Amino acid sequence: MAELVLDGVTKHFDDDGDRIVAVDDASIDIEDGEFLVLVGPSGCGKSTTLRMVAGLETVSGGELRLDGTDISDRAPADRDVAMVFQSYALYPHMTVRENMAFGLEESTDMADDVIDERVSETAEMMGIEELLERKPRELSGGQQQRVALGRAIVRDPEVFLMDEPLSNLDAKLRSTMRTELQRLQENLGVTTVYVTHDQTEAMTMGDRIAILNDGRLQQVATPLEAYHAPANEFVAGFLGEPSMNFFDASVEDGSLITDQFTYPLSEDTLDDLGGADDVRLGVRPEDIELVEKPVGDHDYAVTVDVVEPLGDENNVYLEFDLDTEGEGAGRTFTAAVDGTHPVAAGDELGARIPESAIHIFDVDSGVALHNRERDPDEQVIPQ
Amino acid sequence: MIDRIHEAVRARGESEGDGDARTDGGTATVADDDAGSFFGSVSRDFLGSLPFWLPPFALMGFFVYGAIGWNFALSLVNVQQFNQPNYSQLDFDQYLRAFGDPSFISAAQNTAVLLVAFTLACLVVGLLVAILVDRHVRFENTFRTIYLLPMSLSFVVTAQFWLWLYNFDNGLVNVVTQALGLGRYKWISNPELALGAVVFALIWQFSGYAMVVYLAGLRAIPDEHYEAARVDGASTLKMYWRVIVPQLKGATISASVVLMVFALKAFDFLYALAGGFFPPKGTDILSTMMVRQAFSAGNRSYAAAIGIMLFLLAIAIVAPYLTYQYRRGEL
Known part of the structure; x- marks a missing residue:
């Protein structure tokens, strides 16, 4: 069991003299037994970070520590980590048993019968004991996935590294495996770093999530914290589906003035802004309420443009009713309402944006100036 | 060499099991017709494809397989220089x-x-x-x-x-x-x-x-x-x-x-x-x-x-x- 520390880890590649920074000064403390999810869009450096931990990429700067020992310069074999690859990387010419035994044979001095026993035990735990004598090509995608996991588990490493291990499975199997993987990790209590671009996996699986963008660490927090109190605009926009609505606004006379509407702010919120003039207002679709007629300060007359029924909820695309054909005309935003809420394209309604649910970001730096009020008991299950 | 073998196999495949090489859906027709009378059976597919496979098939057959056959026949007699071989008596003496x-x-x-x-x-x-x-x-x-x-x-x-x-x-x-x-x-x-x-x-x-x-x-x-x-x-x-x-x-x-x-x-x-x-x-x-x-x-x-x-x-x-x-x- 081990604590893994990334201390200012940096990776840059040389491309014909140009220095390309893939990971820039990432520092994360991963506690013993913790499940940390690295999440971000394609090319954000999450896989590179994982590969540096595995020893498959050299570390250009900073330090990797496992239980206080610097492992930055160690060969992968000497790090006591096991990795699960997106493509599973099962050796096609070996049986499942040989695949699982390979790591133990190469990295330990265990006797063959001890290895054999351990492989059988792990296979039983994973429910793949009938597959042990088969070749990978004779297995289904889900079975291959299990074998790949079993191959990592059998080594009993200090750290599991998983690089999008579920992304080659179909949706149904993916959600089953997600739960199973979580349960396994909890039972084994092995420190795990899990890379994904899928925010559902990020939100549901991790003890904490680390969000990366352009090689920079944006925020490390529990999933709910990152969802409700995003450190910046990127995190706010990345997490959540449909994603947060953003409106450019200027602060004038205690109100936010956008191209489409004016949003009066309370004193408390204004204090958070610290005198910023240009900001970006953010509000999550599920926080927008639909009312019959705009009555309050934070209600706006809108027309329903498109309705996407998902069953449990409807994604409703709304358009502001503007008197003039100004700059903001035609701009739609999204509201997510209960699936039983009767709403159809062309309906004229009121959209209420509660002040308790708004986020305000600095336009230039993207830093969150004000985050929504939070009910500590609130549970959010994103799509 | 390998290419030649591939060609040969392909050519043979086309002549013998003419259903196999077909991808245009003509297979079933050919099989059915073969079971019926021969003259009515020569399907349009077969005739239509003739100009494409017959020339290489004939050339390969004559110059490669024909030559091999001739060579085999030659090995069964005893002929010196460029004398006319006498095929009346065949044996494996040369082997x-x-x-x-x-x-x-x-x-x-x-x-x-x-x-x-x-x-x-x-x-x-x-x-x-x-x-x-x-x-x-x-x-x-x-x-x-x-x-x-x-x-x-x-x-x-x-x-x-x-x-x-x-x-x-x-x-x-x-x-x-x-x-x-x-x-x-x-x-x-x-x-x-x-x-x-x-x-x-x-x-x-x-x-x-x-x-x-x-x-x-x-x-x-x-x-x-x-x-x-x-x-x-x-x-x-x-x-x-x-x-x-x-x-x-x-x-x-x-x-x-x-x-x-x-x-x-x-x-x-x-x-x-x-x-x-x-x-x-x-x-x-x-x-x-x-x-x-x-x-x-x-x-x-x-x-x-x-x-x-x-x-x-x-x-x-x-x-x-x-x-x-x-x-x-x-x-």
């Missing part, structure tokens, strides 16, 4: 003669040695070079071209190169061996050394081919397999030995078939290199012996028998490969 002929036995032995030593050495050298080139070295393409270049040269030309290299008085090989204190050797005229010298020269020319085949095989192995092996704790040597090389089985099989078939018919290189010796000592293989018997000694039937035996050897090498490919559905 029996071969098995009692010491020069045939020695040529067969040399062929076997060439076949095995040359093929194995080429595969090993090709694999090593392919692995080195595959490790993302600088000027990778340049190296690949350099290694493959000998393949593109005519055997007569490379044989002349090697004649100069193996020259007793001032050939580069002897210059080197002498500098190393090993003395000079008659590489080509000493029967004990000649075959080794030939194999070495052929490896130089053909390992590039094995390299290209292996390189293609290596490129098909996903990077994750290397990475998984490294994370699993394997050393570089173990990684290649246990994870990578076993995955090159297909490349090994196809490269060795091509190399072995070449070794059987390596006539031109040997003729150009050691053709000056009558008969060449130590480097006489079945194909050079066949040509000598046919055109110098005038034993046409004997040469034909040797030719048929060479042909059977080639079939013995190629047939299992084609069967293997067919079973895997790659043919």
Whole structure:
């Protein structure tokens, strides 16, 4: 069991003299037994970070520590980590048993019968004991996935590294495996770093999530914290589906003035802004309420443009009713309402944006100036 | 050679089971019609496709299979020089003669040695070079071209190169061996050394081919397999030995078939290199012996028998490969 520390880890590649920074000064403390999810869009450096931990990429700067020992310069074999690859990387010419035994044979001095026993035990735990004598090509995608996991588990490493291990499975199997993987990790209590671009996996699986963008660490927090109190605009926009609505606004006379509407702010919120003039207002679709007629300060007359029924909820695309054909005309935003809420394209309604649910970001730096009020008991299950 | 076999098989496939090669949905019709009367059965597909497959089929049939058949017939009689063969009495005398002929036995032995030593050495050298080139070295393409270049040269030309290299008085090989204190050797005229010298020269020319085949095989192995092996704790040597090389089985099989078939018919290189010796000592293989018997000694039937035996050897090498490919559905 081990604590893994990334201390200012940096990776840059040389491309014909140009220095390309893939990971820039990432520092994360991963506690013993913790499940940390690295999440971000394609090319954000999450896989590179994982590969540096595995020893498959050299570390250009900073330090990797496992239980206080610097492992930055160690060969992968000497790090006591096991990795699960997106493509599973099962050796096609070996049986499942040989695949699982390979790591133990190469990295330990265990006797063959001890290895054999351990492989059988792990296979039983994973429910793949009938597959042990088969070749990978004779297995289904889900079975291959299990074998790949079993191959990592059998080594009993200090750290599991998983690089999008579920992304080659179909949706149904993916959600089953997600739960199973979580349960396994909890039972084994092995420190795990899990890379994904899928925010559902990020939100549901991790003890904490680390969000990366352009090689920079944006925020490390529990999933709910990152969802409700995003450190910046990127995190706010990345997490959540449909994603947060953003409106450019200027602060004038205690109100936010956008191209489409004016949003009066309370004193408390204004204090958070610290005198910023240009900001970006953010509000999550599920926080927008639909009312019959705009009555309050934070209600706006809108027309329903498109309705996407998902069953449990409807994604409703709304358009502001503007008197003039100004700059903001035609701009739609999204509201997510209960699936039983009767709403159809062309309906004229009121959209209420509660002040308790708004986020305000600095336009230039993207830093969150004000985050929504939070009910500590609130549970959010994103799509 | 392989291409020719592929062509032949394809041509035959088209003529015999004309349903197989069809992809335009004509299969069912042909099968049904065949069961009915013959004249009503010649489907429009069959007639329509005739101009496309008949000319190559006829040409292949006459010039390749017809010639092989004729050669076989020739091997069953005894004809000297360019006399008219008498086909009234057919026997296997020429084959029996071969098995009692010491020069045939020695040529067969040399062929076997060439076949095995040359093929194995080429595969090993090709694999090593392919692995080195595959490790993302600088000027990778340049190296690949350099290694493959000998393949593109005519055997007569490379044989002349090697004649100069193996020259007793001032050939580069002897210059080197002498500098190393090993003395000079008659590489080509000493029967004990000649075959080794030939194999070495052929490896130089053909390992590039094995390299290209292996390189293609290596490129098909996903990077994750290397990475998984490294994370699993394997050393570089173990990684290649246990994870990578076993995955090159297909490349090994196809490269060795091509190399072995070449070794059987390596006539031109040997003729150009050691053709000056009558008969060449130590480097006489079945194909050079066949040509000598046919055109110098005038034993046409004997040469034909040797030719048929060479042909059977080639079939013995190629047939299992084609069967293997067919079973895997790659043919």
